[in-house]
Amino acid sequence: MLEIEDLHVSYGNIQAVRGISLRVEAGELVTIVGNNGAGKSTTLLTISGLLRPTAGCIFFEERNLAGASPDKIVSWGISHCPEGRMIFGRLTVAENLILGTYNRRDRVNIRQDLDRVHKLFPVLAERRNQAAGTLSGGEQQMLAIGRALMSRPRMLLLDEPSLGLSPLLVGRIFEIIRELHNQGVTILLVEQNAYQALRVADRAYVLETGKIRLTGPAVDLANNPQVRTAYLGG
Amino acid sequence: MYSPSYFMQQFINGLNLGSIYALVAIGLTMVYGILRLINFAHGDLMMWGAYLALALIANSFLPFGVAVLLPMLVIGLVGVLIERITYRPLRGAPEVAMLITSLGVSTLIQNSTIMTLTAQPQSFRLPPGFKQLYEVGGVNFSSLDILSFSLAILLMIGLTLFVRRTRLGIAMRASAENLRAAYLMGININQVIATAFAIGSGLAAVAGCLWAAQYNTVEPFMGFLPGLKAFVAAVIGGIGVIPGAVLGGFLLGFAEIFFVGFLPPAFSGYRDAFVFALLLMVLLIRPNGILGSSTEERA
Numbered sequence: 192m193l194e195i196e197d198l199h200v201s202y203g204n205i206q207a208v209r210g211i212s213l214r215v216e217a218g219e220l221v222t223i224v225g226n227n228g229a230g231k232s233t234t235l236l237t238i239s240g241l242l243r244p245t246a247g248c249i250f251f252e253e254r255n256l257a258g259a260s261p262d263k264i265v266s267w268g269i270s271h272c273p274e275g276r277m278i279f280g281r282l283t284v285a286e287n288l289i290l291g292t293y294n295r296r297d298r299v300n301i302r303q304d305l306d307r308v309h310k311l312f313p314v315l316a317e318r319r320n321q322a323a324g325t326l327s328g329g330e331q332q333m334l335a336i337g338r339a340l341m342s343r344p345r346m347l348l349l350d351e352p353s354l355g356l357s358p359l360l361v362g363r364i365f366e367i368i369r370e371l372h373n374q375g376v377t378i379l380l381v382e383q384n385a386y387q388a389l390r391v392a393d394r395a396y397v398l399e400t401g402k403i404r405l406t407g408p409a410v411d412l413a414n415n416p417q418v419r420t421a422y423l424g425g
Numbered sequence: 426m427y428s429p430s431y432f433m434q435q436f437i438n439g440l441n442l443g444s445i446y447a448l449v450a451i452g453l454t455m456v457y458g459i460l461r462l463i464n465f466a467h468g469d470l471m472m473w474g475a476y477l478a479l480a481l482i483a484n485s486f487l488p489f490g491v492a493v494l495l496p497m498l499v500i501g502l503v504g505v506l507i508e509r510i511t512y513r514p515l516r517g518a519p520e521v522a523m524l525i526t527s528l529g530v531s532t533l534i535q536n537s538t539i540m541t542l543t544a545q546p547q548s549f550r551l552p553p554g555f556k557q558l559y560e561v562g563g564v565n566f567s568s569l570d571i572l573s574f575s576l577a578i579l580l581m582i583g584l585t586l587f588v589r590r591t592r593l594g595i596a597m598r599a600s601a602e603n604l605r606a607a608y609l610m611g612i613n614i615n616q617v618i619a620t621a622f623a624i625g626s627g628l629a630a631v632a633g634c635l636w637a638a639q640y641n642t643v644e645p646f647m648g649f650l651p652g653l654k655a656f657v658a659a660v661i662g663g664i665g666v667i668p669g670a671v672l673g674g675f676l677l678g679f680a681e682i683f684f685v686g687f688l689p690p691a692f693s694g695y696r697d698a699f700v701f702a703l704l705l706m707v708l709l710i711r712p713n714g715i716l717g718s719s720t721e722e723r724a
Contacts, residue, residue: 291610
């Protein structure tokens with residue numbers, strides 16, 4: 192479904208991503224783990240068109256995404272739930288969710304998707320008319336995921352959904368990710384919390400300084416001695 | 426020593442000046458919110474709006490209402506064109522490049538007006554009915570006062586409905602808050618920016634007509650000071666936030682009128698200095714303006 196070939200991305204003189212190739216099949220939950228600055232978020236931002244690759248291709252169902260505008264990429268079916276949540280704090284919860292449907296032409300089904308998101312996150316229904324900035328961190332993360340789902344994406348990019356949350360909420364967020372996966376949503380998950388990410392994912396890539404170090408089924412990587420010492424605390 | 430009617434008189438004057446500042450500040454704050462651009466050419470569109478209205482009133486039998494609304498549409502379009510031609514190619518360049526460009530556009534507008542027309546102020550005459558004075562309890566006001574205030578309020582209500590009820594309006598508020606996240610929502614940012622310029626420039630044109638009607642004159646540099654003060658108003662209210670621009674505009678209008686009206690006449694020459702001193706005071710207490718807040722991350 193998504194195929195990245197030899198992707199290079201730079202910020203000025205700094206090469207953040209140096210020749211990544213990866214693949215996500217329809218229905219898969221693939222995770223990219225790695226430390227801060229490994230190039231994980233950069234990869235996602237390049238997929239969704241906020242950054243331009245210096246070299247390489249990104250194919251999404253036969254379409255080359257490299258150089259396409261972000262709004263086109265959203266309308267082709269990729270939704271990006273960014274790091275740091277980036278909800279619109281001055282807008283109400285309902286307005287945030289509506290913006291998730293900005294590119295959709297089938298206005299009739301929006302009601303259904305809203306119900307689905309409300310079912311997944313009942314708190315969003317309760318707080319629908321509240322300014323999103325007044326939500327707690329966990330609620331904001333749920334809003335960010337819900338908002339990304341509102342575009343009815345065929346592929347969901349999740350960037351550090353557990354960042355800054357209490358251990359209890361981290362567990363809840365990963366439950367939701369698993370649930371979405373079971374519903375058939377294709378997910379590319381970027382995480383520093385390698386332990387949790389490797390538990391939910393089908394396959395994984397380990398990124399180090401802009402290059403892929405290891406790849407394979409998530410279970411294998413979770414038992415790999417190198418991964419254990421570097422990312423899972425021994 | 427000051428009678429209640431004198432106070433009311435000043436209140437009406439403040440309301441009038443405030444609504445003009447508010448109309449101009451809205452455009453500045455919308456554009457700044459999305460592009461982080463202080464658009465120095467904004468006040469000059471106010472001037473063009475007034476000239477256009479003058480031409481319409483002088484050369485036709487158009488009623489004042491049409492003579493104000495037509496410039497709103499035309500100048501709105503001009504604003505979109507200016508953005509398309511001068512600012513859009515600079516998207517992604519350092520912010521200061523756009524700022525300097527807007528100074529250039531401002532100079533261009535002013536000087537092209539002087540070249541094609543004249544640098545001399547021209548009188549902006551209204552049909553006689555507009556200076557009809559009414560007196561209620563010792564307070565004087567003209568039909569123009571009523572008209573300009575109600576027009577300003579109507580436009581602000583319309584704008585509020587637009588940014589609260591329509592997708593494009595919600596997208597506009599979202600883009601002002603977090604441009605990056607707005608891109609990720611699939612919002613077409615060029616469309617949002619063009620809309621902000623259209624609305625902002627249109628409102629500036631209306632403000633220009635009202636300004637010219639109040640002071641009975643138009644001249645090529647008339648937009649500079651109100652443009653600058655409207656920017657002050659936007660900052661006081663919290664730049665990037667539309668209700669803040671309205672609040673700041675009225676606050677500044679009242680403050681300026683009361684400063685002149687209630688202090689000894691010797692001070693009235695300092696009204697502009699007072700406006701900027703007020704800005705400094707507000708920024709010392711609330712650096713993000715009255716309605717502005719730094720959006721904090723919550724854990």
